[in-house]
Amino acid sequence: MGQFFETIPPSLVKWILDQKVFWVATAPLSPSGHVNISPKGGQDFGVVDEKTFWYMDLTGSGIETISHLREPDNGRVTVMFNAFEGPPRILRLFGNGRVLEICSPDFETFVAKHDVKTIPGTRSIVLVDIHQVGTSCGFGVPFFDFKGFRPTLNDFWRKRAEKYAAGNEEENMDRYVFSCLVSLCGVDADELQILGIQKRLVNRWPSRPAARSRSSETR
Numbered sequence: 001m002g003q004f005f006e007t008i009p010p011s012l013v014k015w016i017l018d019q020k021v022f023w024v025a026t027a028p029l030s031p032s033g034h035v036n037i038s039p040k041g042g043q044d045f046g047v048v049d050e051k052t053f054w055y056m057d058l059t060g061s062g063i064e065t066i067s068h069l070r071e072p073d074n075g076r077v078t079v080m081f082n083a084f085e086g087p088p089r090i091l092r093l094f095g096n097g098r099v100l101e102i103c104s105p106d107f108e109t110f111v112a113k114h115d116v117k118t119i120p121g122t123r124s125i126v127l128v129d130i131h132q133v134g135t136s137c138g139f140g141v142p143f144f145d146f147k148g149f150r151p152t153l154n155d156f157w158r159k160r161a162e163k164y165a166a167g168n169e170e171e172n173m174d175r176y177v178f179s180c181l182v183s184l185c186g187v188d189a190d191e192l193q194i195l196g197i198q199k200r201l202v203n204r205w206p207s208r209p210a211a212r213s214r215s216s217e218t219r
Contacts, residue, residue, distance in 0.1 A: 008093070
């Protein structure tokens with residue numbers, strides 16, 4: 001039987017944190033826009049309190065979720081977890097999302113307070129202010145064995161950060177940030193104040209050689 005709650009039940013917090021993958025669903029306000037679902041894997045997420053969930057957003061090939069969350073009068077988001085081992089369960093967190101842009105004061109305060117380890121590809125922290133939690137049976141979800149997290153994306157950014165630190169200008173973060181500024185639905189990610197973020201992202205890469213004169217902040 002499905003159940004609904006106004007907050008995350010304490011009995012489900014550990015189960016949420018034990019999951020290896022979850023899905024984030026958003027959509028633009030336009031009825032002709034695409035509904036986007038993004039799978040998220042790894043351990044960079046958590047429960048702040050009974051009404052707040054967070055996860056780390058990494059730079060990738062698109063920016064659908066952030067574009068929808070930053071669209072004026074939007075912000076709707078649903079996060080879904082499935083049980084792939086043990087007793088069956090589906091859990092959904094319904095809420096409104098907030099984007100803490102990398103290097104912004106809110107971002108820095110959050111990662112320091114919650115001891116969040118960032119990587120060169122970190123783009124933002126997404127906070128979900130929850131207004132409803134739903135659980136359902138999950139009887140139709142198959143069993144899967146977890147073999148490990150894919151290192152590909154983190155390795156991708158780590159290698160480019162190392163090349164940039166060694167003096168390769170082609171690995172500057174600029175080109176990666178500006179390659180995904182508009183969502184499929186045409187919602188401009190400039191709502192994310194992307195120009196300011198782009199400048200801050202560059203400064204987060206490892207320090208350049210002394211001869212280059214440009215310095216970078218590292219975490």
